[in-house]
Amino acid sequence: MKASHVAIGFAALLALASAQQQKPRNDEPAGVVFARVPDPARAKCNPLANDPDAPAAGRKLFDEHCAECHGETAGGSKRGPSLRVTAVQQAKPGEIFWIMTNGVVRRGMPAWSKLPEPQRWQIITWLKSVQ
Amino acid sequence: MNAIHLQNTIRLPLLFLLGLAFPSFAQESPYIVTYDHHLEEPGNLEVEYFSTFGTQRAGNDFHAYWMEFEYGATAWWTTEFYLDGQTTFGDSTLFTGFRWENRFRPLRAEHFINPVVYIEYENDSEADKIIKEVEGHDVESDFAVSNATLRKEHDHELECKLILSKDFKGWNFAVNPLATKNLSPNNPWEFGYAMGLSRPLALKASAERCTFCPENFIAGVELYGGLGDTQSFGLHQTSHYLAPAIAWNLPSGWTMRISPGFGLNDNSHRLLLRWGLSKEFSGFSEIIRSWFEGRP
Numbered sequence: 001m002k003a004s005h006v007a008i009g010f011a012a013l014l015a016l017a018s019a020q021q022q023k024p025r026n027d028e029p030a031g032v033v034f035a036r037v038p039d040p041a042r043a044k045c046n047p048l049a050n051d052p053d054a055p056a057a058g059r060k061l062f063d064e065h066c067a068e069c070h071g072e073t074a075g076g077s078k079r080g081p082s083l084r085v086t087a088v089q090q091a092k093p094g095e096i097f098w099i100m101t102n103g104v105v106r107r108g109m110p111a112w113s114k115l116p117e118p119q120r121w122q123i124i125t126w127l128k129s130v131q
Numbered sequence: 132m133n134a135i136h137l138q139n140t141i142r143l144p145l146l147f148l149l150g151l152a153f154p155s156f157a158q159e160s161p162y163i164v165t166y167d168h169h170l171e172e173p174g175n176l177e178v179e180y181f182s183t184f185g186t187q188r189a190g191n192d193f194h195a196y197w198m199e200f201e202y203g204a205t206a207w208w209t210t211e212f213y214l215d216g217q218t219t220f221g222d223s224t225l226f227t228g229f230r231w232e233n234r235f236r237p238l239r240a241e242h243f244i245n246p247v248v249y250i251e252y253e254n255d256s257e258a259d260k261i262i263k264e265v266e267g268h269d270v271e272s273d274f275a276v277s278n279a280t281l282r283k284e285h286d287h288e289l290e291c292k293l294i295l296s297k298d299f300k301g302w303n304f305a306v307n308p309l310a311t312k313n314l315s316p317n318n319p320w321e322f323g324y325a326m327g328l329s330r331p332l333a334l335k336a337s338a339e340r341c342t343f344c345p346e347n348f349i350a351g352v353e354l355y356g357g358l359g360d361t362q363s364f365g366l367h368q369t370s371h372y373l374a375p376a377i378a379w380n381l382p383s384g385w386t387m388r389i390s391p392g393f394g395l396n397d398n399s400h401r402l403l404l405r406w407g408l409s410k411e412f413s414g415f416s417e418i419i420r421s422w423f424e425g426r427p
Contacts (some may be wrong), residue, residue, distance in 0.1 A: 048335075056338035064382075065158070068413040078417075079174065101238040105206040113241050114158055114169040116301040116334040119346070 008074065030087035037098045044094030046123040049128075058126025061119055074127065080109065081115050083127060100124075153321075156369060159386040160303060161351040161378035163405050164264060165327035167305040168245035168296035171203030171234055174416035179409035181388075184262055186402045190275030193219040195260035202415065207236040217260040224277045228255020228286075230263075234294070241298075249307075256295070264290070266311050267321025267360045268368045270398040273279040287314040301334045303351075319362050325355035329376070340390035342383050349378045353390065356399075370399035385410050 048054040062074070068079030076082030088096070100120050103111035112120060160167055163181065171177055179199040186192050195217035204210050213230035232251040258281035260274060289312045296305040307325040310319065329351025337344045356371030358364060371424070374392030385408065392403035 053338045055280075057336040060338065060340060061336050103206060105239050107234065108173050108204075108206050109242055110170065110172050110206045113298045114167075116162075116331055116346075118301075118335040122336055 013068060016109070030081065030085055030091070033099060033104055034087060034091050036094045037095045040094055041098040042094045045125055046097075046121050046128075048091040048118060048125050049093070051122075051125065054125035054130045056126075057119075058122035058124070058129075061123050062126055066123065067116065069109075076129065084130075088127075089105045093121075093128065096124050096127065097121065147165050158380055159349075159378050159388070159409065160327075161329050161349050161376035161388055161390065162305070162327045163376060163388060163407060164355045164374070165236070165305050165325040165353050166247070166249065166292070166294045166296075166307055167303050168236065168247045168294055168325070170206070170209040171201050172236060172246070172411075172413070173203040173206045173411050175203045175411055176283055176415035177201040177409055177411040179407060180408035181261070183229065183405040185260065185262065185274070187400065188271060188272055191219050193260050193274065194215055195262070196262045196265070199404045199409075209234045213263075215255055215259050215261050215419045217258065217278075219260075221279050223276055225256070225258050227259040227261075227282075228253065230255070243297065245296050247296070249290075249293035249294055249309075251290040251292075253286060253288040253290060255286055255288075257281040257286065262311060264311075264324035264325065265357045265370055265372065266290075266309060267319075267357050268363075269323075269357050269372055270368060270370050271394070271400050272398075274400075275408075288312065289314060302330045319360040321360040322358040322364065323356060323357060325353060327351055327376075328353055342382060347380045347382075349380070351376050351378075352387045353392070356395070368398060369396075371395040372399055372403060374403070375406070385414050 055080055055122075063072070066074075069077060071077045071080075074083040076084075082088075099109075100112045100115075100123070103109045105111065110130050139210040160169070177199070179201065181197050183195045184192070185195070195215070197213050197252045199211055199213050201209060201211040211230075211232040211234075213232065215227045215229065216225060217227055230251055230253045232249065235248045235250075237246060237248060240246045243390070258278050280296045281379070290308045290309060291311070292309040294305065294307050296303065305327045309325070310321045311321045311323075329349055332345035332348045332350060334346070336346050353374045353376055354372070355374075357369035359367065359369060370390040371394070373395055376388065376390035388405075388407040388409075390405045392405065394400050394402070
């Protein structure tokens with residue numbers, strides 16, 4: 001194998017990284033995003049809303065998985081929008097759950113279905129507790 | 132190019148880049164061969180090391196290893212670069228080649244079954260023993276030949292997979308049919324499969340940061356093997372493995388995996404013991420982009 005092959009592969013990886021020019025990730029109003037949520041999903045209730053451990057667990061999970069884009073206090077960053085805006089504060093738990101599960105893939109938010117459902121609800125419980 | 136030269140070419144810039152990026156907590160599946168539909172988070176780089184120790188009848192046991200650099204280019208596209216090597220006991224140590232893998236998620240939302248399209252280019256020698264997938268008529272006796280002979284034959288291969296995966300009540304179920312084509316003329320398409328089932332030991336997270344919490348462990352099992360080629364499709368002269376697996380996602384961002392794979396027929400290695408260590412870094416894309424855009 002030639003050295004140039006390895007160099008080309010690695011350079012390609014770096015070029016791809018630099019070429020990642022997605023649309024700004026917070027340019028779509030949250031209300032527009034929530035409008036896409038199907039009615040049955042919107043009607044879902046948070047089964048852990050009254051779990052006394054859920055806010056603390058949700059805070060921990062938020063730090064681990066969400067804060068790098070949405071900021072440590074959910075106030076937003078260059079990589080992701082604030083979750084303290086009115087539209088999110090007024091969103092139903094089922095709507096937030098659906099967005100977390102499905103992501104907004106074309107806008108850069110990955111689907112978080114790899115987190116088990118109870119953990120997604122724990123994050124929502126924390127989000128609602130700080131609003 | 133030898134392995135030491137390659138390491139020196141890549142190690143220093145990589146260490147520098149990783150030093151600038153931030154470690155990120157990962158929620159990795161225990162699969163080593165099977166893929167689920169979850170892609171790398173956009174802008175994150177995951178650096179992974181894996182080993183396969185294989186027993187060999189009528190030959191020397193081996194230890195094959197590879198590095199993976201997995202980058203989330205977008206939320207729907209993950210690209211990965213591999214470097215492979217192996218040591219055959221009583222024989223020699225070789226750098227065996229590289230791979231470039233891409234996974235694309237065609238659908239915007241989660242569905243009953245979630246497809247991901249996988250395309251990989253491999254440039255490696257016949258001495259490659261990482262057994263990242265089993266395909267065609269791959270059998271144990273192929274690996275009994277000496278490294279000096281195996282390394283003379285070089286492969287350029289295209290590998291395509293359809294990743295089908297489903298999450299349900301904490302369980303993940305994934306099936307990966309695959310087809311590979313040696314790009315040299317007159318080689319048939321070869322087929323194989325991998326499937327996996329996994330679940331975290333606990334679905335709810337505990338309130339405290341903890342190393343040994345059950346939700347940090349994900350247990351699973353993989354089944355993979357070959358399905359012949361276009362000239363002789365089926366199970367004849369193919370090898371198959373059943374491999375329990377566990378992943379341990381540490382709060383520091385490290386993930387450890389271990390998976391003993393057991394051969395299911397006489398064409399299979401008796402044991403393929405695999406283990407791996409990985410760490411995810413966020414903010415990698417910002418660093419690279421700032422270099423290319425000339426921003427501080």
